[in-house]
Amino acid sequence: LTRTENAQPAIGTVSLALYKLLQQAGFTADYFAGHSFGELTALWASGVYSEEAFLRLAKARGEAMSLPVDSGQDTGSMIAVKGDVEKVQSLLKGQKEVTIANFNSPTQVVLAGASEAVKAIQHKLEDAGLSVYPLQVSAAFHTAFVQHAQAPFKKAIEKEEFQASAGKVYSNSSAKAYEKDAQKMRAILADHILNSVKFKEEIENIYADGGSIFIEIGPKNVLTNLVKDILKDKPFEVITLNANSKGNSDM
Numbered sequence: 001l002t003r004t005e006n007a008q009p010a011i012g013t014v015s016l017a018l019y020k021l022l023q024q025a026g027f028t029a030d031y032f033a034g035h036s037f038g039e040l041t042a043l044w045a046s047g048v049y050s051e052e053a054f055l056r057l058a059k060a061r062g063e064a065m066s067l068p069v070d071s072g073q074d075t076g077s078m079i080a081v082k083g084d085v086e087k088v089q090s091l092l093k094g095q096k097e098v099t100i101a102n103f104n105s106p107t108q109v110v111l112a113g114a115s116e117a118v119k120a121i122q123h124k125l126e127d128a129g130l131s132v133y134p135l136q137v138s139a140a141f142h143t144a145f146v147q148h149a150q151a152p153f154k155k156a157i158e159k160e161e162f163q164a165s166a167g168k169v170y171s172n173s174s175a176k177a178y179e180k181d182a183q184k185m186r187a188i189l190a191d192h193i194l195n196s197v198k199f200k201e202e203i204e205n206i207y208a209d210g211g212s213i214f215i216e217i218g219p220k221n222v223l224t225n226l227v228k229d230i231l232k233d234k235p236f237e238v239i240t241l242n243a244n245s246k247g248n249s250d251m
Contacts, residue, residue, distance in 0.1 A: 004138045008037050008062035012054065015041045015218040018241050022217070031211040033170040035199050035223055036102070036141060037061065039192060043178075045217075046165035048185065053160040060156035064149035065193065066138060076140025077118040080110050083130035091124055101142040102197040105229035110197075112140035146193050154190040162186055168209065175201035177209075199223075203230045213237045220245050 001007060015038070034042035040061065044054035067075050078101060081088050088109055092098060097117035102110035111118065118140075122132050139145055162182035169178045171188050175198040178185050203214075203226070214236065216224045224240040 002136045002138065004066040005059075005062040008065070009055070009058045011037055011219060012041055012058035014242075016044070016051065016054065018217050019045050022215075022241075028166075029215070030167045031170065031206050031209070032165070032167055033202055033206060034172075035104075035226075036172065036197055038218065038223075039172055039189070041218070042169050043165070043185070043189070046167050046169045048162055048165050048169065048178075049160050057156060057160060061149070061153050061193070064152040064156070065141070065146050067148065074115050074145075075138060076113055076143060076145035077115040078110055078112045078135040078137050078140055079118055079122055079125075080104075080108060080133040080135055081125055081130050082108050082133075085109055087128060088125065088130065091121070091128060095121065099143055100196060101140065103200050104197075105200050105226045107229055108226065110135065112143045112145070114140075114145075142193065142196055144194065149193055150190065153193065154186075157186050157190050168206075170202045170206060172197040172199060172202060174198070175205050177205075199226060200230050203227055207231060207234065207236065213239070215239045215241070217241055 001010060029045070032042040032046040034040065040054060040057055043049065044051065049057070067073060085106065088111075089100070092100070092111070095117070098111050098113035098121050100109050101112035104110060111121065122134075125132050162185050164180040165178065170176065171178055171192070173188060173192055173195040178188060212235065214224070214227045216239070219242055221240045221243045224238050224243070227236070227238050
């Protein structure tokens with residue numbers, strides 16, 4: 001299931017089903033945002049493209065980003081790091097093979113890069129008192145390690161019809177709302193897989209624009225915890241549809 005070509009359509013399908021349950025109950029949203037692959041889901045939920053287009057793009061993205069196991073190429077690794085983000089950035093200075101792929105919250109980033117370089121930096125980070133968690137992924141996403149995926153995914157995007165969203169959709173790449181122009185939306189989405197995820201700034205911008213009730217529509221509660229960390233003492237509400245991955249999200 002953690003293989004990219006399986007994981008991405010699986011996450012997309014779970015999120016789509018949960019969102020449709022809410023829609024049938026009369027739910028609507030003003031702002032939409034996802035994390036990494038979730039940006040595809042956010043664009044669908046806001047009405048930018050059809051359900052069929054979303055499922056095609058989820059499949060195309062997963063297939064484009066995966067490399068055959070026997071390719072012999074290093075596809076890179078990713079680690080989540082908890083602690084002082086400034087300390088992480090200072091330890092990364094001069095390190096060309098590892099970059100920050102996700103700016104998740106004031107106390108969490110995800111690093112990605114060449115597998116051996118990621119292993120080496122892990123010990124350095126732990127020695128500095130930071131908590132490090134290796135991620136079960138098949139490649140170093142949001143880095144040049146998935147450059148091979150850009151052209152086929154862009155081709156898949158160009159085939160689909162895009163239209164203006166019903167509410168504001170925020171991009172991981174810029175942390176700002178997408179423009180309503182279809183071709184500009186396609187261009188941002190095509191480059192998305194290579195750019196760092198600015199999730200912290202994205203949530204701050206949604207809050208500044210008036211969003212104060214955050215609903216996590218998907219598996220687990222990872223984004224809920226990030227939102228709590230980002231907004232801290234500000235007045236906001238957060239609701240998780242599948243707070244316990246061992247529980248029943250339908251209930």
